Amino acid sequence: MALVNENYLKLAAGYFFPEISRRVNAFAAERPDLAKEIIRCGIGDVTEPLPPSAIRAMHAATDELANRATFKGYGPGTGYESVRAAIAEGDFRSRGIPVADDEIFLSDGSKCDCGNILEILAAGNRVAVTDPVYPAYVDANVMFGNTGAALAGGGYEGIVYISCTEENGFLPEVPDERAPAPDIIYLCSPNNPTGTVMDRPLVEAWVAYALRHRAIIFWDAAYECFNRGGAPKSIYEIPGARECAVEFRSFSKSGGFTGVRCGYTVLPKSLHAYTRTGEAVALHPLWTRRWNTRSNNVSYAVQRGAEALYTPEGKREIAALVDFYMGNARVLLEGCRQLGWKTWGGDNAPYVWCKVPDGSDSWSFFERLLREARVVTTPGAGFGRCGEGYFRISAFNSRANVEEVVRRLGAVACAV
Numbered sequence: 001m002a003l004v005n006e007n008y009l010k011l012a013a014g015y016f017f018p019e020i021s022r023r024v025n026a027f028a029a030e031r032p033d034l035a036k037e038i039i040r041c042g043i044g045d046v047t048e049p050l051p052p053s054a055i056r057a058m059h060a061a062t063d064e065l066a067n068r069a070t071f072k073g074y075g076p077g078t079g080y081e082s083v084r085a086a087i088a089e090g091d092f093r094s095r096g097i098p099v100a101d102d103e104i105f106l107s108d109g110s111k112c113d114c115g116n117i118l119e120i121l122a123a124g125n126r127v128a129v130t131d132p133v134y135p136a137y138v139d140a141n142v143m144f145g146n147t148g149a150a151l152a153g154g155g156y157e158g159i160v161y162i163s164c165t166e167e168n169g170f171l172p173e174v175p176d177e178r179a180p181a182p183d184i185i186y187l188c189s190p191n192n193p194t195g196t197v198m199d200r201p202l203v204e205a206w207v208a209y210a211l212r213h214r215a216i217i218f219w220d221a222a223y224e225c226f227n228r229g230g231a232p233k234s235i236y237e238i239p240g241a242r243e244c245a246v247e248f249r250s251f252s253k254s255g256g257f258t259g260v261r262c263g264y265t266v267l268p269k270s271l272h273a274y275t276r277t278g279e280a281v282a283l284h285p286l287w288t289r290r291w292n293t294r295s296n297n298v299s300y301a302v303q304r305g306a307e308a309l310y311t312p313e314g315k316r317e318i319a320a321l322v323d324f325y326m327g328n329a330r331v332l333l334e335g336c337r338q339l340g341w342k343t344w345g346g347d348n349a350p351y352v353w354c355k356v357p358d359g360s361d362s363w364s365f366f367e368r369l370l371r372e373a374r375v376v377t378t379p380g381a382g383f384g385r386c387g388e389g390y391f392r393i394s395a396f397n398s399r400a401n402v403e404e405v406v407r408r409l410g411a412v413a414c415a416v
Helices: 006-010 018-029 051-063 082-096 108-121 137-145 200-213 284-294 299-310 312-338 362-373 399-415
Strands: 104-107 127-131 159-163 184-190 217-222 246-248 262-264 270-273 280-282 341-343 351-355 388-394
Touching: 006 137, 051 299, 051 312, 082 104, 082 262, 082 299, 104 108, 104 270, 104 284, 108 137, 108 217, 108 246, 108 262, 108 284, 127 137, 184 200, 200 217, 280 284, 312 341, 312 351, 312 399, 362 388, 362 399
Parallel strands: 127 159, 127 184, 184 217, 217 246
Antiparallel strands: 104 262, 246 262, 270 280, 341 351, 351 388
């Protein structure tokens, strides 16, 4: 008799973002006359073309695959060496951060890695997440068996929720030392969904906390390219972080690779976890074995495209893309503030986090914006209990659409 993984049966509902799509599609079917007017600022999907450097590199790689003399078959499970070297040098060593080439692990995206990393750790670790939180962190731990049952009103037994609210600026405060310490801590900066950024003293406090408790921080830096305010872009800027942190990065937003798929994880050789008898075990060899056993990694052409982003031209093209999306974020942020709405993010992140202005719940306001303004946002309740009463607006769109969104929001605000 084949047995099912019963952890999947604990999942409280369908994944959050497909539910948004379902509601939008239902409205479009109900009102086909308005379907073409819908502007999607919900899911954080990029809209602008790939950087020319990446396109040229992928074309060249495809031409290599068309020639027997330059054809490539299976690649290294952890990524091609030249790509890993370009990343380690371009994102870390050039900024004075000591990361070795073989501490870079290519993958099809940070969303996958933040769940896959659990495979080299024991089930039953005490996991902490911020609230609001990117839901993939939580769902991956439910599937892996690190939680209990779903709780009424949201959340799961066994997870430590770090409340991020208006009172603390939607930033994660280090727990009271008297509380049981978590073993794994998910942190995201710039944050998805709130757009807030952790400053150096706060990151230093978290690193010190993790070192004291022999915990591991999973540092999600998928949006680091938007962080231009001086706050840490990498957790490895903090002394001691190589002994307590794994960092996840993505080309989805910086290089527009949401559909191409490429990201990477940094796992230092100095990072350890422990057996139940207290013996330290280096995680780098385990993560290497995991990739070599279970993956042939990202396609050759995609890796060449990612490598091209580190050329002088590629860096300029990424900077231009980031400038464009952050220009959109400023339009949204200023527009919402002019309406008198309370906002966070939007200055070092491509998301604007808003308080629902009429006091309704976030799903009700989502429906109102969809039906009255034909604008798709993301209801905060989907990110956790502390997200209720707020909503997220994505800056990933054309400038014309963003300006139209602000106009339509203004029309709804006048009717509130």
